Amino acid sequence: MSDDVSDLIRGLRLQAMACRGLGSPLNGDLLERAADDWLAGGPVRALLEPWAGLDLKGQFDTAVALRLIGAWHELALSGEDEAVSRAYDRLDVGMIWSAVQTAMVSHRDRFAAFMTHEPQTNEVRRSICLVGGFLEIAEATRLPLRCFEIAASAGLNLSWDRYRYRLGEATWGDPGASVSMDTDWTGPAPPVGATVEVVERAACDRRPTNLKDPNERRRLMAYIWADQTERLARARAAIEVALSNGVEVESADAVAWTGERVTLRPGTTTVLYHSVFWQYMPPESQAALEQLIGEIGAAASADAPFAWLRMEPPGSVPRMDVSLRLWPGGEERVLAEVHPHGAHVHWAGA
Template identity: 35%
Template sequence: MSNRLAIACRDQAVHCDRLGSPFMVKLMGLLADNSATHPALRSWENQFSGDISPAGISLPLRIAGGLQYLVVARKSTALAACYPPNEVPDAALWDAVDTALISNPEFWNAWLENAPQTNEVRRSVALIAAAHYLAAQTTLPFHLSELGASAGLNLMFDQFSMQAGPNSFGDASSVHLTPDWIGTPPEARSIKVASRRGVDLNPLDSQDPETQLRLLAYLWADQPERATLTKAAIAIQNASVDQGDAIEWLESRLSAPFDGLHLIYHTIAWQYFPETAQAKGASLIESSGESATADRPLAWLRMENDGSSPGAALTLRLWPGDLTVQLGRVDFHGRWMDWQAPQTLDWIR
């Protein structure tokens, strides 16, 4: 019988390597090497049926997140002493991890039930670029609807700043993004956001101290810049995130058109919706798009894994006209952008 957890951890290690986290590669390797004999790891593998890999429920990331939580919440000084920026031999790290895994089973039983929620702030590099690209087409105010919004940090993208090649976007901000940029970036434009709202099955209150620890727990220990950006985004977050099914929420959101541009978007979220929900969601957006006008246009922005590499596809679909624009590809964590959008667009100007 195959060791599903070992396979899932080694798969996750490949992704962590691509995303620049040597520590997570090491941690995933240790979990894989010991998964067949460790009582807690064996129990958790048996607890979850189906796909536990990064493409499924992501059990390796759930475990890693729980360990990181014990560090950031100061629940385990022994584990913290073995985590970055400290460097220790693999044997010492495993001893600390081993102890943490078998301690406090009540904590682990509760923690593992919840899916990872990183709310990766750097994904806003795609949102900022696309929004300025859209603003070249219309001066209408934006109404934002984010599916899978988690804590709503990326609902605030217009209040972040970004340096993309020679172009600067946004006013000075504590959340400043500096992706490696390929291609000619769009021109910086004036963007007015008239309303913003998101939905998530398990929305996180970013102003709650315990929730803040949970957000930080899913950021990898050897990438402190992600934690810095997340804390800065938390400080300015004031958008509402509703609890509920994303497609049911979207149906209600589309029931009355906005006075301005309605921008629907999601970043690495659509793949987690059931296929029936995806089909219904696409149908709802397309149906609403049929009644869009130049005064009330509709835009659907997707940053999603399309099975190709590197990174995720960034696609924009626009109504009226049902125009699809391939904007390029973007790193899953927003570290780089390969901007491929046409410089001119014949839409509603």
């Protein structure tokens, strides 16, 4: 076995461990079987061949393993293969593996086409990680918010203020909201008494999900792990909120869109935010966006503040942080360490 193929196998096995650690033993087991199938020359080999030459970092940066399990789940959700759908309904790993082994031959072109698109999970529970940041911004500036999300996928986290949250002993949001969420919250509560008024919201993505299209909705749901039924139910509810409020995501490059759309307005606080996006940008785009953000921040004033809120891993450190820069001033603050899917939040605050 060549080194590059061993990196593919290591990537599958490491993602299997990550799935188990993030509460999806089903996908952990399926990915272990996929690694064994590659080594045995099974149908996984043909599907993953386009990524076989990538090193381990490349395997994770392009989310090869997540593309594969997403493709299987999408077929199950479609109902177009009875054996696959029935196996997923039962969440039986043996049944699923047997069914997808057959499907990887009979639906090979469908799977290959699905896997050309990078995963877009649009995890709704990331809003419980970000909401404390929005509350900190509102409390600090005492102004209405204009919210701009980049790499927004379907825009489910654009409706963050329309959800209900339990933040440890504190709560925030509409008690009658159709989407409610809690988390394992440690640390103090954010300023839940802050006045929050969102007067403008907009979003972009390089390849946005059109929620009005049932095929695209299914693609979005496919990336949510099948044995995490609470996540699936929450995403379905959030999709209904987005549709009922006319949420739309513009198709655009993040750097170009930020330069065109994110402008300061007196009497409001402009907020640019994103979650689990930065690692997918090429270094030159990261540098261009960071420079642009700094330029917008330099023009901010007390009457027209600017905030950069994000949930991203800090460099190569294996964790996820919520960080905030607020101008004038622009001091960098790490508000929280959080779970990638919002299962826990360790809040430090401002």
